[in-house]
Structure formats: structure tokens, C-alpha cells
Amino acid sequence: MSKQTVWTIIGGGNGGQSMAGHLAIMGYRVRLYDIFQATVDAINNQGGIHVDGVVQGFGRLEFATTDINKAIKGADVLVVVAPAINHKEIAESCMPSLSDGQIIIIHPGATCGAFEFKKVLDDGGSQIDCLIAETNSLIYACRSTKPGYASILGIKQDLKIATLPASGNTRVLEVVREAFPQIVGAKNVLETSLENANAVMHPAPTILNTSMIESDHEWLYYWEGVTPTIGDFVVDLDRERLAIGKAYGVQLESIMSFYKKAYQVEASNLSETVRKNPAYEKIKGQKDLRTRYLLEDVPMGLIPMIELGKMRGVDVSRMETIAKLAEFLLNEDFHKDGRTLKNLGISDMKPDEFDHFIETGTRETNKQKEFV
Amino acid sequence: MSKQTVWTIIGGGNGGQSMAGHLAIMGYRVRLYDIFQATVDAINNQGGIHVDGVVQGFGRLEFATTDINKAIKGADVLVVVAPAINHKEIAESCMPSLSDGQIIIIHPGATCGAFEFKKVLDDGGSQIDCLIAETNSLIYACRSTKPGYASILGIKQDLKIATLPASGNTRVLEVVREAFPQIVGAKNVLETSLENANAVMHPAPTILNTSMIESDHEWLYYWEGVTPTIGDFVVDLDRERLAIGKAYGVQLESIMSFYKKAYQVEASNLSETVRKNPAYEKIKGQKDLRTRYLLEDVPMGLIPMIELGKMRGVDVSRMETIAKLAEFLLNEDFHKDGRTLKNLGISDMKPDEFDHFIETGTRETNKQKEFV
Numbered sequence: 001m002s003k004q005t006v007w008t009i010i011g012g013g014n015g016g017q018s019m020a021g022h023l024a025i026m027g028y029r030v031r032l033y034d035i036f037q038a039t040v041d042a043i044n045n046q047g048g049i050h051v052d053g054v055v056q057g058f059g060r061l062e063f064a065t066t067d068i069n070k071a072i073k074g075a076d077v078l079v080v081v082a083p084a085i086n087h088k089e090i091a092e093s094c095m096p097s098l099s100d101g102q103i104i105i106i107h108p109g110a111t112c113g114a115f116e117f118k119k120v121l122d123d124g125g126s127q128i129d130c131l132i133a134e135t136n137s138l139i140y141a142c143r144s145t146k147p148g149y150a151s152i153l154g155i156k157q158d159l160k161i162a163t164l165p166a167s168g169n170t171r172v173l174e175v176v177r178e179a180f181p182q183i184v185g186a187k188n189v190l191e192t193s194l195e196n197a198n199a200v201m202h203p204a205p206t207i208l209n210t211s212m213i214e215s216d217h218e219w220l221y222y223w224e225g226v227t228p229t230i231g232d233f234v235v236d237l238d239r240e241r242l243a244i245g246k247a248y249g250v251q252l253e254s255i256m257s258f259y260k261k262a263y264q265v266e267a268s269n270l271s272e273t274v275r276k277n278p279a280y281e282k283i284k285g286q287k288d289l290r291t292r293y294l295l296e297d298v299p300m301g302l303i304p305m306i307e308l309g310k311m312r313g314v315d316v317s318r319m320e321t322i323a324k325l326a327e328f329l330l331n332e333d334f335h336k337d338g339r340t341l342k343n344l345g346i347s348d349m350k351p352d353e354f355d356h357f358i359e360t361g362t363r364e365t366n367k368q369k370e371f372v
Numbered sequence: 373m374s375k376q377t378v379w380t381i382i383g384g385g386n387g388g389q390s391m392a393g394h395l396a397i398m399g400y401r402v403r404l405y406d407i408f409q410a411t412v413d414a415i416n417n418q419g420g421i422h423v424d425g426v427v428q429g430f431g432r433l434e435f436a437t438t439d440i441n442k443a444i445k446g447a448d449v450l451v452v453v454a455p456a457i458n459h460k461e462i463a464e465s466c467m468p469s470l471s472d473g474q475i476i477i478i479h480p481g482a483t484c485g486a487f488e489f490k491k492v493l494d495d496g497g498s499q500i501d502c503l504i505a506e507t508n509s510l511i512y513a514c515r516s517t518k519p520g521y522a523s524i525l526g527i528k529q530d531l532k533i534a535t536l537p538a539s540g541n542t543r544v545l546e547v548v549r550e551a552f553p554q555i556v557g558a559k560n561v562l563e564t565s566l567e568n569a570n571a572v573m574h575p576a577p578t579i580l581n582t583s584m585i586e587s588d589h590e591w592l593y594y595w596e597g598v599t600p601t602i603g604d605f606v607v608d609l610d611r612e613r614l615a616i617g618k619a620y621g622v623q624l625e626s627i628m629s630f631y632k633k634a635y636q637v638e639a640s641n642l643s644e645t646v647r648k649n650p651a652y653e654k655i656k657g658q659k660d661l662r663t664r665y666l667l668e669d670v671p672m673g674l675i676p677m678i679e680l681g682k683m684r685g686v687d688v689s690r691m692e693t694i695a696k697l698a699e700f701l702l703n704e705d706f707h708k709d710g711r712t713l714k715n716l717g718i719s720d721m722k723p724d725e726f727d728h729f730i731e732t733g734t735r736e737t738n739k740q741k742e743f744v
Binding site: 205207208209210211212214215217219224225227228229230233236289317318321322324325328329 | 577579580581582583584586587589591596597599600601602605608661689690693694696697700701
């Protein structure tokens, strides 16, 4: 593929507009889909997106649209840039318009985003031959002050991507790295799913800041919210995450190592480490418990991690404690619509079936196995 | 018995000195035991304890001592007024000096204080025929600024007492109510144990104030620490406590009803209720996670409640979540020395055996049962 690759960005928030503008500036053919007519109109009226920051210029789009079918038809790559709690609905909207050979990238997938997208297609009886990839994080530090304008403050290095099935990794990586050489390949979607740092960095500190959130005090999420005890507990949670990775044969990076590598900060504990990170200086703490830090990062982060861990006998009791407490405090049943293995359709797979599914995207039936 | 009753107060802290002084002012013969020589000397030098507040006067003691045997010999009633984490050690110290007919009152017993005391005696092979009672709270709101001086700010109404075995309730109540008509009889030690309000009011708010505790902010435990979400969660925890009571046939008072009755305050939720309580106006929040609110109220409060609940199939998942999180945050194994049913020696009792034990203090052996 060349710059003739047609990219469709699904989601016109900060990340989606930054990516659409950036790709268009690079010279790609880009469409943008959003549910808000006002966003779409603002972009179409000016013909594209103004980008500033570490990328500067005007990215001229083919079009923005609220018509998902129009957005998808003829596109080579679809990039979903939306909250994880919307992924399922987006998959359902996309399904009727998909065609063979398309690449879908969930950016980021939170935990098990690719599994969930594939489950929607399988349940819908889709016969389309597509590749579903996910990244472990958003590639940009960015913001959008109004429709049609995006500020890219930074582009992350070593963002991970993996494909379901993993046999498609090479093809997806080739297409994606042409535009984003910062992206590297992960072994499989378990690696990207377990590298979702939000699952350890958001729910536990949020819960342990409950009174601060509901107080009159303004506070800084990392600099003040990650106290010594909270930081140590997050590191313990992170050890559970690393142990899940080990059980599935994927090598993950510890949160402490991540900070050292990504921000060149290092200290004896996590609380001091985040306080040394100038990128966190102005990140305010929330003033309401009901934010994505719980509503998304528990059902789409901690819960699938917990269930993956339990499937291989890993001790995930700290993660479980936090997920349960989040459900109790918010009076929510995050297991109902969250990414449980049952909801993902993978709860009854034996270890070798699961490995096979990740590698090939197909499920061996018992009958097939009998004849092997 | 008359004012000739000899009371030994075990523990020379706020509560112990207040009680010793108060009883002596009433005209009883009183001894006080403490481990600190300085406390004992200060009291002996002036011959007793100065009391002010709602009780005023000088309570002349028989003696204060660091010699547990001297304190106990010849006493009719021993009152243990000490942190629950010291109860076991106190029982071990008392055992060699106990004699038939003595009444031991654990004041308060936290949860399962009487079971624990009895377990020490049974394990030690004690053949002494004594009654072990417990109250559900301390009868005083009090403080002691220095040894020999106590301020009694208030005396609680309707404090509950129960005896192990429950067959001793009448006798204990008769002795105790002569001095303290504010005390009422509970059905059995499960009722007093489950009426330990600290188990619901301390650990959960403490944990959900972790960042506040480790911040630079001074805060008020009830007025600021019990935010709307935290208050609602405590009420949910309290429902688990009430359900445990129901499973054992004891009628408990809800925390909301308690505030209405004890402080004449009432609001639509717990957060508002405690903020309306002027008695809580000046109660500061702790600035260290390692206080009795977790170190005592989890192993000696929540954990025995959880295990009693599970023994009868009650959902105690909120209590469990808080107890586990306390262990994780403090890196403590509260089950090791805490009041688990195993540590209390009652884990293997069937429901009818347990009921029999509570009523009679004796355990039917399998052999005895075969011949029944």
C-alpha cells in the first residue's frame, strides 16, 4: 500500500480529530465519522482539520460524515478512536458495511477490545474476512478545543499493536508503520490487552481518593492522589498484571519500568516516581466518582484482566477487591455489560483452544478435533 | 451483692480510670491494674482518681497495682477495659489467678471478645467456674489527661451486655445494673458482638479516606470523612451486619436508627446524619493509616462478623472487600491473630452445637451426642 491507503477514523473527539488531521497532513486519503452533526459540519465547512503542536498544518479530509456506511465503503483501514464502553455499539454499526480485506484498528482497545469486536461480527453471522487489531494506548497526547481544531502535544514511542488473529500481525504492522513508525508489534492481543495501564493506574487510586473527590479540595490526580500507600498498592496490582502476562507467555513492562523508559523518571516508589514526572504536573483529580476512570476502566480493563488471570490460576485478589468495591460504591453491575470472558464468548475454551483462537481467529469445534 | 462488691478494673487508660473512679465514688471497693508503673504510682500516691464532668469527686481505690494476681484475688468482678488486640494476652495473664464465681466483663468486647477469653481458659485447661460477659461499647465518653485524673463527658444509655454462657445473663445483669442502671441485657454474646458499631463505622471510611489521611489536609473524621458515597456504602455494610443478626436470631439496631435514638439526629442519608451530630464536631481524622480503626476494628470486628455471616450463608461481600483491602494496604495478615472462627475454636461447630455452646458454654462431644 502507499499513500493511496484510505483511512476512516471512527470518532471525532480529541484523539480522532488529531489522527485524522495528522494522517491527512501526511498525504493519506482520510474520512472521519462522528455521531454529532455539528462536529461533522464544522469539519466539512472548512474542508478538514487544523493541527498544531508537534504536528502543524491543515489536514484536508475527503469528507466527514454521520453516515457510517459512507465512511466505511472503500476504506482500507478503519480506526476506532472512542471510549471502550462504546466499542460494542460501534462494531454493531460497522458490521453491515464491512468488506473483505479491511483492517480495523481499535485505538486503544482497552482490554480485550479486539475480542469484543470479533464477537459482535461472529454473533452477527458476518462472513467478512477482515483483521481486527488493537493498540494498548492512544498514540497521542492531544486535545481538541473545538471541532476542526486539534493540538498534538506529543506522539508516544513504542505503542504496541496486535491483531486478532495473530497471523495477521505482519500485514497490519506493515500498513500501520508506514504512517506511524512509532508503533511496534506485540505478540498477540493478550499482550496489548494486558498492557492497558489505565486498568492499574485509574480505578484503585480513584477509589482510595473517594473522600478527596467528594470534598471541597481541588487536587492533582497523580501528584497528590498517588500517596505512598496508594502507590505501593498500585505496584502490587501491577504485579498481578505481570503475573497474568507470564501465565499467557507474553512479556509485559512493569509500570515502574514504563515511567523510567517513557518519562526518564525513577524513584524508590511509585508515589515519588509520578511526582517527579512533569507531564503529570497539571493533571487534576476528578470531582465526581462517576468518570471513565471507574465506568470504563473497571468493566473494560480490570474485569477482563481478572477473568483472564483466573482462567490460568493467577492470584488476582487485589484486582478483584478493587473491581468489587467499584461496583459497590457506584451501585453498578460491571459484569453485566463488561468484558467478562462469557460476554466475550471465550469462557468455555480450554487453554489449547484459546491459544488456537488467538493465533487463527477460528474455533476448533469438537467434531473437527475428533478427526485431527 | 451490695456495695461490698469488689471490682477490679484491668487497664488504666481513659476508660479504665473513669470506671475505677466512678465506681469508687459510688462507694464500691475498687482496684486498678495497669502494666505501667508510672500510672499505678501516680494513683497510689494520691490514693485514688479525681473525676470531673458529669460525675464529680475523688474515687478512693483499695490500690492500683502492676501485679495481676494481687489485682484479681478476692475480686468479685473483673472489668477488662483495654484495646481488643490485647484481650487475648490479658486473658492469659488473668487465668492463673481466677477463682470460682468471678465475673469477667470485657468492656467493650469488640466482636467475639467473650469467645476469645473463654478459648484462652479452655486451651489452658482452666476448671474455674466463671462467667465471661461483654458489652457492645464503652459506657463512657471520657478522657484522661494524666494518670489519676479522668473526665467523664457522658454516660451512654442502653449499653448492651451479654454473658457466655447466656445462662449467666441474669446474674451478671443483676450485679452490673446495681452500679450501672444504664446497662441492659442482650440475648447472648452474638448480639453484643454484632452491635459493635466500630466494625462498620471505622474501617470502610478510613480506607476510603486513604489519600486524605496521607495528604497535608487536616480533616474531621465524621463531618468530612463520611461523604455521601462513603455514608451510603456504610449503610450497605450495616445491612450485611443486620442480616447476620437475623441469621442468628438476634435483633440488632441499624446505624441510622442508633443515631436517631442516641443523638436525636436524623437525615435522609448517613453522611448528612453524622454532619448533624454535634458530638462529632471536633473528632479529627487520623493522619496515619495504621491506627486502631484498621488494626483493631478489622481483625477484632469485621473478620469475626464476616466469618459468622458466612457460617450461616449470609452475603457479607462488602465486609469482605473492606477487610481484604485493609490487609493489602497495610501488608498485614489479619486472619493470623484475628478473631477467625478457627482461632476462636468454633469453626467446626454445627448450628445446633453452636447454639448449645452459646447457651451453656459447653461443647457436646460426638460421643455424648451418640448417647443422647
